[in-house]
Structures are given as structure tokens and as C-alpha cells.
Amino acid sequence: MITLNINGSQHEVDADPDMPILWVLRDTLGMTGTKFGCGAALCGACTVHLDGEAVRSCSTPVSAAEGLKITTIEKTTDGSDRVGAAVHAAWVKHDVAQCGYCQSGQIMSATAFLASLPSGSQPTAEEIDAAMEGNICRCGTYVRIRAAIADAASTLV
Amino acid sequence: MLPNPNIDYSELPRALQHMLERSRSKVAEAMPRRSFLKLTGSLGLAVGIFPHMAAAQSTNTDAAAASLKPTEQPSAFVQIAPNGEVTVTINRLEFGQGVQTALPMILAEELDADWSLVRSQLGTNDAAYVDPLFGIHLTGGSNTIKNSFTQYRELGARVRAMLLSAAAARLNVDVSTLRTEAGVVLATGGRKLGYGELAEAAMALPVPQTIALKDPKDFRIIGKPTQRLDAQAKSSGQQSFGIDFKLPGQLTAVVARPPVFGARIASLDDSAARAIKGVKAVLRIPLDRGAEGVTVIADGYWQASQGRDALKVEWDTSAVEKVDSEKQLAQFREIATRPGPRQFDADMAPLETAPLSLEAEFVFPYLAHAAMEPLNCTVRLSDDRAEIWMGSQSAGLDAGAAATVLGLKPEQVVVNVLTSGGGFGRRFSSSSDTAMEACQIAKAAKAAGLDAPVRMLWSREDDMRGGYYRPTHLHRARIGFDKQGNVLAWDHTIVGQSILTGTVFEKFQVKNGIDAATTEGMRNPYPLPMRLTVHHPVVNVPVLWWRSVGSTHTAFVMETLLDDIARATDQDPVSYRMKMFGEEHTRHRDALQLAVDKSGYGSKTLAEGRGWGVAVHESFSSVVAYVVEASVVDGQPKLHRVTAGVHCNLAVNPRTVEAQVQGAAIMGLSTCLAGSEITLKDGVVEQGNFSEYTMARITDVPEFDVNIVPSADAPTGMGEPGLPPLAPAFANAISRLTGKPVRQMPFNLA
Numbered sequence: 001m002i003t004l005n006i007n008g009s010q011h012e013v014d015a016d017p018d019m020p021i022l023w024v025l026r027d028t029l030g031m032t033g034t035k036f037g038c039g040a041a042l043c044g045a046c047t048v049h050l051d052g053e054a055v056r057s058c059s060t061p062v063s064a065a066e067g068l069k070i071t072t073i074e075k076t077t078d079g080s081d082r083v084g085a086a087v088h089a090a091w092v093k094h095d096v097a098q099c100g101y102c103q104s105g106q107i108m109s110a111t112a113f114l115a116s117l118p119s120g121s122q123p124t125a126e127e128i129d130a131a132m133e134g135n136i137c138r139c140g141t142y143v144r145i146r147a148a149i150a151d152a153a154s155t156l157v
Numbered sequence: 158m159l160p161n162p163n164i165d166y167s168e169l170p171r172a173l174q175h176m177l178e179r180s181r182s183k184v185a186e187a188m189p190r191r192s193f194l195k196l197t198g199s200l201g202l203a204v205g206i207f208p209h210m211a212a213a214q215s216t217n218t219d220a221a222a223a224s225l226k227p228t229e230q231p232s233a234f235v236q237i238a239p240n241g242e243v244t245v246t247i248n249r250l251e252f253g254q255g256v257q258t259a260l261p262m263i264l265a266e267e268l269d270a271d272w273s274l275v276r277s278q279l280g281t282n283d284a285a286y287v288d289p290l291f292g293i294h295l296t297g298g299s300n301t302i303k304n305s306f307t308q309y310r311e312l313g314a315r316v317r318a319m320l321l322s323a324a325a326a327r328l329n330v331d332v333s334t335l336r337t338e339a340g341v342v343l344a345t346g347g348r349k350l351g352y353g354e355l356a357e358a359a360m361a362l363p364v365p366q367t368i369a370l371k372d373p374k375d376f377r378i379i380g381k382p383t384q385r386l387d388a389q390a391k392s393s394g395q396q397s398f399g400i401d402f403k404l405p406g407q408l409t410a411v412v413a414r415p416p417v418f419g420a421r422i423a424s425l426d427d428s429a430a431r432a433i434k435g436v437k438a439v440l441r442i443p444l445d446r447g448a449e450g451v452t453v454i455a456d457g458y459w460q461a462s463q464g465r466d467a468l469k470v471e472w473d474t475s476a477v478e479k480v481d482s483e484k485q486l487a488q489f490r491e492i493a494t495r496p497g498p499r500q501f502d503a504d505m506a507p508l509e510t511a512p513l514s515l516e517a518e519f520v521f522p523y524l525a526h527a528a529m530e531p532l533n534c535t536v537r538l539s540d541d542r543a544e545i546w547m548g549s550q551s552a553g554l555d556a557g558a559a560a561t562v563l564g565l566k567p568e569q570v571v572v573n574v575l576t577s578g579g580g581f582g583r584r585f586s587s588s589s590d591t592a593m594e595a596c597q598i599a600k601a602a603k604a605a606g607l608d609a610p611v612r613m614l615w616s617r618e619d620d621m622r623g624g625y626y627r628p629t630h631l632h633r634a635r636i637g638f639d640k641q642g643n644v645l646a647w648d649h650t651i652v653g654q655s656i657l658t659g660t661v662f663e664k665f666q667v668k669n670g671i672d673a674a675t676t677e678g679m680r681n682p683y684p685l686p687m688r689l690t691v692h693h694p695v696v697n698v699p700v701l702w703w704r705s706v707g708s709t710h711t712a713f714v715m716e717t718l719l720d721d722i723a724r725a726t727d728q729d730p731v732s733y734r735m736k737m738f739g740e741e742h743t744r745h746r747d748a749l750q751l752a753v754d755k756s757g758y759g760s761k762t763l764a765e766g767r768g769w770g771v772a773v774h775e776s777f778s779s780v781v782a783y784v785v786e787a788s789v790v791d792g793q794p795k796l797h798r799v800t801a802g803v804h805c806n807l808a809v810n811p812r813t814v815e816a817q818v819q820g821a822a823i824m825g826l827s828t829c830l831a832g833s834e835i836t837l838k839d840g841v842v843e844q845g846n847f848s849e850y851t852m853a854r855i856t857d858v859p860e861f862d863v864n865i866v867p868s869a870d871a872p873t874g875m876g877e878p879g880l881p882p883l884a885p886a887f888a889n890a891i892s893r894l895t896g897k898p899v900r901q902m903p904f905n906l907a
Binding site: 016019020023026027028030032033034035036037038039040042043045072073074077078088091092095096097098099100101102103104107128129130132133135136137138139140141142143144145146 | 252253254255384385387388389390391392393394395396397398400401403409434456457458459527528529530531576577578579580581616617812816817819820821822823824826846847848852853854855856858860861
């Protein structure tokens, strides 16, 4: 049994230590907001936060999360996290999503990025692109992703 | 393909004829070129833009009541809850293109609904949810808005009429004294009844056959930039996709597929796989195209994948062709020299005497759809029934294929259409391979004594190596022209696999040995003396429509070659095209002019090192023009800015049109980037994941400015038309900077 802290709750999970966090979330715990895109840390659809840092859950074994706080899209956008709430609101306002499948990962990457900025600082366009380069969107929503992140950043000042 | 009761086969020939015609005809020819503003029939009822619908509705009232088709029955499409919430069922797959918002907008407009109370959901393979024009379940060809605009208006108007009748009865007044506004029926003296209060009585009334549609000048929802109904769910992880669907006790299956398409198992040792914790069964199953595979069924995806990794399979590839991309190109070049069937013909004698000439060869690779949600399908089987949950662009055909595999009657199969993470054509495979394989797994599992629903899930590598690609093409052109840029003769050859041969569509869309899905986009709308020869080699690689289909390559060829001619004759690429459009092609002219005006082309001075590129293309009845700014940095092409001019007639939701243009253009941009190709060696696809198959990332993406030509004409679709002109506009900018034509996709400037 592995003890996991997910979104502030303790979960006892009977899982192979090598099993990626993604499949524990999705198949074992039924938390399907985190998505399977590539299984190889190449597209970012599965992004979660480990102690606030964006990681690819498809390629991170669950054993690596023991003792750390796992945060998923469900928690980040539930209104309790200031940065997550700003990102969520900007995503809705800018109608970013098309198919929406990659957007959980996009939002988790964007939130970790904005949370990492020094208080009051506004990211440049280049910094936004660099922070989001690991997340693929096949629908091509990137133009609105850029606008939403810049907008969210401006509301966090 | 076996007969399917969910398909109205009497509709099929006409419908498919129309699909064939679509690629050849302009909007003006495909439907009466008049505004729907004037379309009111002799009985005062709206007749819509389609002749057969008009005929159906113009019959006398008794016959009309009996002749309302399933697609015209409000009960299949609208539910109004006591609290006034209106739930609209859409007859398509929502996979990003925004129809789950646009169709409810259309219906809500005529219903006079309170938009804040409108919800939407996806349908099934029920007969109500066929495309009203084609008579089959279909999400494709950018057809949803074009074909269901009148349908959803009429549905909304019928429900509104029923609500008014119920209100008149309730208030004991004449219906003519009532009006509606935002979800409420208003009577004289300030009396009001909400739709929620009236719904139960209203929906029990006979469906009226005669209805009046709004004058479009009164539209308050259609045409207004509107937030997607799924924006909240898709920004919070709450949206459920096919992959997220879960039944109690459900198991997950993965499949070991042969490395070469169509190969079979020579030997199998599954002992290690069976020993993996959580693995429930390892079974041999028949696959698509006569192949054979091994499915591993387990508690979850991880366990199933572990099991698959532990399989020891020897494959027998002796009976199937093993394609090699390099050899294939040599073969295609040889084939291009042979005589073949001609789509167009013209006198080629001027080629020998023309003052100027050019010769060109283009190579386009296989492309994977690579939707972000890997293919999946969940099946629950009982003795006399199968229930399927999947993201399907073709629920009726998938149900038919499932019935065939399972030995059931088609009416014993229900396909529930689930929201998909993209698709771009891949969720309508001509063989229904996804549904078929999932049903083979469910059937084998049941035979093996596993009494549980099974979800088949593909890995990314399964998806990328699993076939059904945009086919590879070789184009060759020899063009003679004069110093004014007048084309005197254009001899053109295309070599590429037919998408539709061997499918249910073959007899309607493959004529004289030429697949219309290969040649769509060639020549039109330019008045060119073209001879077009087409070869369709048979190759052991499954191919399929891929967002904008034939126009993915024909637009590139047409728009870059015309730019080459303009450049060779010192003509401005915009005025050269305008001259070719003439007075007739006003939508092309208007789209291009709008893009030119908004881009600053011809007036603005570009930044150092940047060049302009222009392209215009009509596909699926909509026209998109791009004026782009690009540069070459360290030998690499870079796209900086895209200004679009779009003509899709009336834009139902301009906000979605903008998104679709951006998205389609970025998918087109992907095809230009190094590494955006599927190649084969010894029959095996060489790419497996995103590290080997390039798709545009945010750092590749230019600035965008999307502009829509105002129009009140009946809307045309926008899921695909934004894609084709992007790559040629980009290439034309690069050519103007380097002086060298771009003839290869992805771009190779070496």
C-alpha cells in the first residue's frame, strides 16, 4: 500500500510502485480530469503538480509522489487556489478550449508558471511561450492560451 | 457493408451524389443562390434552402404531418425542464469544432429561448440524428452548420409554436394575442408563462407542420459572438470524454497489433503476460484488414500495457506488401509517366510554343491525424444487445459494423456518441475499425467467460502506427504561359492512393477511376486550360480523409504554382489572383480583399528580413484567404503573422469561426514543420510518438488576425476550410525571400 496526498486528502492505494501517477489517478481513483496523451512526457496532457511543481504524471512513478503533495486540475480550478482560479477564469473568458482534451494539462502548466513568478511581475510573451512549449494542443488553441495567460497574470498583480 | 436500418438508403445515392458534386461545384450551383431571407413557401411555411426539404414541406397539410421525418421531430432534439432549462441534443460529434454550441444557438434563436438556460448533449445512432441531407450519421465535410442550419431553425420554431398553443389553451386566449421573449410566453395585460411551466403540455401536442421562421434581421443569438457551452467544463477537468467513460466492473483492453498492416500471428507465448497482476485474459482476435492481433484485458490500462509488453509474438508478414517510403517515391515517379484517366482535359500543344514555362514536382507525405485523445471504445454485451460508447463521426456505420462482428441485428446495437479529444477525420474510418476491434475484443472476452464491459484503449504509439493516414502524393506539373501570366496550357499529374475505393462511398465518389477526394481543389476557381491525369496505386497502407482531405495538397500545388507564375511575370500576387477570379468569384475576391486590407499588404513596410505570402482557397463551400508575414532564420522558415479573410456566408458563432480558422491554420502550419511526416521502412511505420512526429507547439505559432466577410447568405462550414491555404501562403512568402520555390512538405530549404 502506498499513501498519497492528493488535493489535500490522504489516499491508501494498492499499486505497483512503478505505476505512473496518471493511471493511479484515472483508473484506480476515478479522477479523470488528468488526461492521457502520449505516455512519454512529450505532450503535457497529464500535467499535475508535485509540491507545486508541474510534472508529467504519465511518466512519474507513484512511488516518487510518496510524502509529496499531488495537486490535480480538479483542485486547481475549484476556486480555492488564487492562481488557479485566475487561470480558470481567463480560460473561460477567452474561450480557449476547442476539443478541450489537452486543456487540463495546459492549465496546470500555466498555473505552475504563474505561481513561480515573483509577486507582481508580468510575464513577457517569450516567457509565456517558453513556459508552455511542453504542452501540445492539436486543435491549435495557442493564440488564446497566450491571451488567457497574459490576462490571468494581469489580474494577479 | 451490410444494410443498416439506421440508414435511410433511399437517401444515400442522392446524398452521396451531392458529396461528389460538392468538390466540383460552387455554392452557387449546389444550392439556389438566394438569401434565405426570401425563402417562404406558398403556405407561409419556411421551405429551407434544400430542394428536397422544400418538396417535403410543400405538400398539403395532412400529408405533411404524416411525412415529418425523424430528423424533424422536436421530441428527439429538445427537452424543457420545469425550471426552464432547455436541453438541445446535437446530431453530430463534438470534437472541438464548436457545433455543440452553434446548433443550440440556431435552435434557441427560433425557440426564443433564454440563452442562459440552454444546455446541450450528444446523441446516438438513432435515426433522428442522421444528417438531414445525406441521410447517414455523419460529422465531416464541414457539413454540420451547412446541412443542419434550416433543420435546427425549424425544430426551434416547431417547439415555439407548440409552447404558444399550450399557453393559449392555458390562458384561454387566441394564440395570435401571444408573443415570446427569452424563454417566456407573454400575453396581454402583462401575463407571463415560462417555457418550463408550459413544456409538459406543449410537448404532448401534435407537432405543427406549418411554421414560420424569423426574419434574420430579428436574430438576437445567431451571428452574435457567443461563449461555448462547454467552456466551463473544458477549463476545469470536468468535461467527460470517451476515454473517461466508466461502467461498473469495466475492464480495459489493449491490443498487440502486427508491425506491418494486415499481418498475422506466427507464434504466441503469452505465459509472462498472464502472470502480470491484474491481467484477466490474453486472447487472439481478428483485426481490421484481415490482420490478427492479441488483446490483453486487465483491470486497468497500466496492467494491460504491462501484459502486452510481456507478450512474445512472432508475426507472419509473408503475405502482405511491405512498403518502403523511399522505394515508393521512385515507384510513384515511374507511375506518373504512364497514361491514365483524366479529370480535366485541354489542348496541350501550346506547351511547346509558350514564351515561358515551368516544370514542378511536389511530394506530400503520409500524415497521422494524431488527435490528443487516443482512440478508444467501450462495449457492453449481453446475449441480444450491444451498447457502445465512443467518439464517433459515423455512429450509424459504426453500429452496422458492430452488428456484423457480433452477429446481432443492427437494431440491437446502440452507439452512444461521446465527446472526443479531437478527431480530424480519424473517428470516421471507412472500415469502422475502432468499433469493429472493440467488438471483437468484447466478443472474445465474453466467449472466454469474462462477464464485464470492456474499454479498448490505444496507446499513442498504437494511434500513430495504426494507419488511416492522409495519403502520400506526388504531383507533377508542366505549365506554359505568356509574359502577361496568361496560362496557355497546364499539364498536371497526381499519383496517390484513393481514399474512397473499396468503401461504401466508392460507387458515388469514384468515377472513371478517379477519386473526387484526391482531386478536389484542383483548378477551381481559376479559368485554366488544364489536363489533369490521376493515378491511384494500391498500397498496403490504410488511408483516410484528414482535415480538409484533398485540399491538403491541391491547395498547396495550385496556390504556389500560380504565385510562381506571378513572380516569373513580375506581377503582384494579389492583383494576379484578382484578375483570375474575374467578376464571377466574388466570395474569393471579398475574402482576399479583406485579408489584404487588414494586413497592411501593399501599404505597410515589413520588418527587415520578412516577406509577404498570399494564398486563397475554397474548400467545403467556404473561402479562406491568408496574407502572411514570414522570414527565414538560420535556414529555418518562420511564420510571424497571419491575417485571414474568411467567407463562410452567415457566421453563426463568429467566435467559433475565429477559433476554427486559427486552429485549422495551425494544423496546416504543422504540416510545414520538419518532422511532420509518417514514413515506412520495410512495411513498418517509423514514427511512434510526438518526439518523432512534429506538431506545432506554442513557440511555432504566429500572431493571428481573423476577419469575416459580412454576409446574410445561408451559412457554410468552417471546420476545415482554414487549413488548405496556410501552407501555400507560408511557402509563397519563403519563396519570395529565397528566390527558390518550395516543392516539398514538410518544407526543406536545404
